[in-house]
Amino acid sequence: MKLENKVSIVTGAASGMGKSIAQLFAKEGAKVLVADLNLEGANGVVEEITKNGGTAKALQVNVAKLEDIEKMIDTAVNDYGTLDILVNNAGIMDGFEPVGDILEERWDMIFDVNTKSVMRAMRKAIPIFLEKGKGVIINVASTGGLNGAHAGATYGASKHAVVGLTKNTGYMYANSGIRCNAIAPGGVETNIGASMKSINEFGFGRTKAVHGVMPRIGKPDEIAQVALFLASDESSFINGTVVVADGGWTAAF
Numbered sequence: 484m485k486l487e488n489k490v491s492i493v494t495g496a497a498s499g500m501g502k503s504i505a506q507l508f509a510k511e512g513a514k515v516l517v518a519d520l521n522l523e524g525a526n527g528v529v530e531e532i533t534k535n536g537g538t539a540k541a542l543q544v545n546v547a548k549l550e551d552i553e554k555m556i557d558t559a560v561n562d563y564g565t566l567d568i569l570v571n572n573a574g575i576m577d578g579f580e581p582v583g584d585i586l587e588e589r590w591d592m593i594f595d596v597n598t599k600s601v602m603r604a605m606r607k608a609i610p611i612f613l614e615k616g617k618g619v620i621i622n623v624a625s626t627g628g629l630n631g632a633h634a635g636a637t638y639g640a641s642k643h644a645v646v647g648l649t650k651n652t653g654y655m656y657a658n659s660g661i662r663c664n665a666i667a668p669g670g671v672e673t674n675i676g677a678s679m680k681s682i683n684e685f686g687f688g689r690t691k692a693v694h695g696v697m698p699r700i701g702k703p704d705e706i707a708q709v710a711l712f713l714a715s716d717e718s719s720f721i722n723g724t725v726v727v728a729d730g731g732w733t734a735a736f
Contacts, residue, residue: 485512485714485715485717486511486512486513486711486714487513488513489508489512489567489714490514490516490559490563490565491513491514491516491569491570492515492516492556492559492568492570493516494518494544494555494571494573495518495573495574496515496518496519496528497522497527498673500572500623500668500671501519502524502703503703503704505517505528505539506528506531506532506535507710508710509532509537509538509539514538514563515538515540516542516555517529517532517540517542518542518544520543520546525541526541542558544573546604547595547599547600549603552600553603553607556604556607556608556611565611565615566612567615567617567618568618569605569618569621570623570710570714571600571604571605571622571623572623574623575592575593575597575678576634576638576676576678577679578635578679578683578686579634579679579682579683579686579690580636580637580683581683581685581686581689584683584685585636590637593637593638594640594641594644597641598644601645601648605620605663608620609661613656613659613661616659616660617660617661618660619661619662620652620661621663621666621713623706624645624649624666624667625668626667626669626727626733627642628641628642628646628665629725629733632689633693635683635686636686645665649663649664649665649724650725652723653723653724654722662713662718662723663722663723664713664718664722664723664724664726665726666706666710666726667725667726667727668706668728669697669701669728669732670694670732671700671703671705696732697729697730697732698730698732701730709726709728713726
């Protein structure tokens, strides 16, 4: 098994890509902390994992709260003895608002969830990894973190920031045995659309042409396979970069 006896945290793991990542990591031998605001959903994922012989624990986490992030890292260490792999997957969408229509409170919430939570979790995990002399961080960014017309201005800016955090972290700690990479999924079958509030007609209309050339929608399991590769020793020389998993969508432009 590729992750035998590794301890992993996966945020946003009650559904979608996070759920698939947690299940695959457990299948490959990792002990998984299934973190999500939706505790019922997280418990369901844990039940499936344990039924299949894996080891997992559910924890209710609001990644927008510093105390929840710190409790999450502490719980993994207290329950499983250490932390080896941190997957920052939790995220929410905007409503395709262009910059002229951004609301302050919506901007703050999206950045708290999509960006600040990533920084906080990495900041908390880094001392553990430094003491061990190794560790893996996987941030789920987005093709919207590399391009300008896949969502609204706020979501795009939040994911661009995650890409920057990933690259800086990968370089800064490269000599300390710590690897930090990001995955940039294209369109994937998840429930992130449920976080969209009041779709902006103008902004959404401007993105239609871009979405119209998407070859297909991806499956959460396909993103999980990328995460497994980045978490395992098979990707030992990959650090500080972004793996685009979009079925060839952004290769066109």
